[in-house]
Amino acid sequence: MRRPAAPRVMATPGIGEMTPRGMGVLLDIHAARDPDAPALSFEGVTLTRGQLASRVNRRARTLERLGVQAGDFVAIALPNSPAFLELAFATWALGATPAPLSHKLPAAELAGILDLLKPRLVVIDDAGKAGDWPAHAEADTFDAAADDSPLPEKIAPHLKAIASGGSTGRPKVIVDMSPGVADPDRPLLGMLPEGDVLMNPGPLYHAAPFGMTCFALGWGLHVVLMPRFDAGEALRLIERHRVRWLFQVPTMMHRIWALPEETKARYDISSLDAVMHIAAPCPPWLKQAWIDWVGAETVWELYTGTEAMGGTGINGVQWLQKPGSVGRVLPGYEMRVLRRDGSPCDVDETGEIFFRPLRGQGTTYRYLGAEPKAVGEFETLGDLGRVDTDGYLFLADRRVDMILSGGANVYPAEVEAAIDAFPGVQCSVVIGLPDEDLGQRVHAIVETADGQLDQVALAAFLADRIARYKQPRSFEATAERLRDDAGKVRRSQLRAERVEA
Incomplete structure (x- = not known):
């Protein structure tokens, strides 16, 4: 692979150097500069900056007629599409906060999140799943006859609100305490506002894909959005764009x-400057394989949380040393x-990892439906790790109980609560077992009186109760007691026994 002449520097400008503008006006700024430049490509169709800004402004005025006001939350429960991003920017244009949600959430799970969020509006094509909350299909949020001129600049009090199942099995919402602003002329991470192309293959209802995709558009990059991840199609799009x-x-x-070697060799991916992975631990062998393929200076990893x-x-060069x-x-x-x-x-x-923003505790997020775990002003995501003499962090585990499957967080308590509601189930314990593809697969151990279980009926x-990615991919039944009289379980022991087997 051809290496770039000058590797990117993942640096951020000082706060004093930035001139933040409301997220809702960023697309208008770039459209005024070069209306014909590509802004968003999706399934073979590319919207220019001018076209995208026009559609966003029409959506904003439609949302306004539907009652959205500054300070509101707007829940967006749609598949990946230009409409999803248009709605996010339209929400910001009104001074409101977008709350991305999975369109696949069962009604019961969605209801718990909406009860915490209390949105002004839910954009979802199956409006019946929104319960008593005001809901409209995506088509109802776009009026082609509406005024498409820029709206007066407003700044949302919160950049985003992201839903999570929560480690207790109850839903929670993570509200970003940063206002909805960015500097259109100062992209972070070394991105370039003219000529750079970013591809997002991930679901927009997750924090990192949503945030990075929206910021990239706000910085004037050309964004390539996939409706869903497909390995071969990802390589084709990298070459095409x-x-x-x-x-x-x-x-x-x-x-x-x-993918077969002949498939990988078919595509030219030499344009890649930065391959950044997030959300889950990367097996060392896989990271080494990508470093060998695209170059150490191209591979980057971020470890953080929605909070x-x-x-x-760390970049690949540093990783080879550590x-x-x-x-x-x-x-x-x-x-x-x-x-x-x-x-x-x-x-x-090895101990539990805690962080504190230099701006102070509580400056980056607040929970709806949960409380942070803190020691003084330092808070934790619940992960374990160690730091070496050079200050490099090594993770020992990704949260005590949480399962990371395909980059998505699965909380056992939430899955166990759903399983335990099935007739005949006395108790259940959900663990993550190693999986070459997903990293971990969700496995359920189910206690019944006779050790028998109708797995098809349970699935x-x-x-109808939990999202697809949280549903167990394997089950086992047992008549043995899984928990003691205090309700405690040796989850790590159960997992270790099955890994050995």
């Missing part, structure tokens, strides 16, 4: 790498690794 920025999770990396309370970063590390703490944050009693761990001692039962 000369993609320079690729954001993905390790499951996507694995599926691309697993943005802190994080680390194999297995997720990097050093990002600028603007402090990191500590603490023992259970809250005392600091020694170098290379159908769960399909």
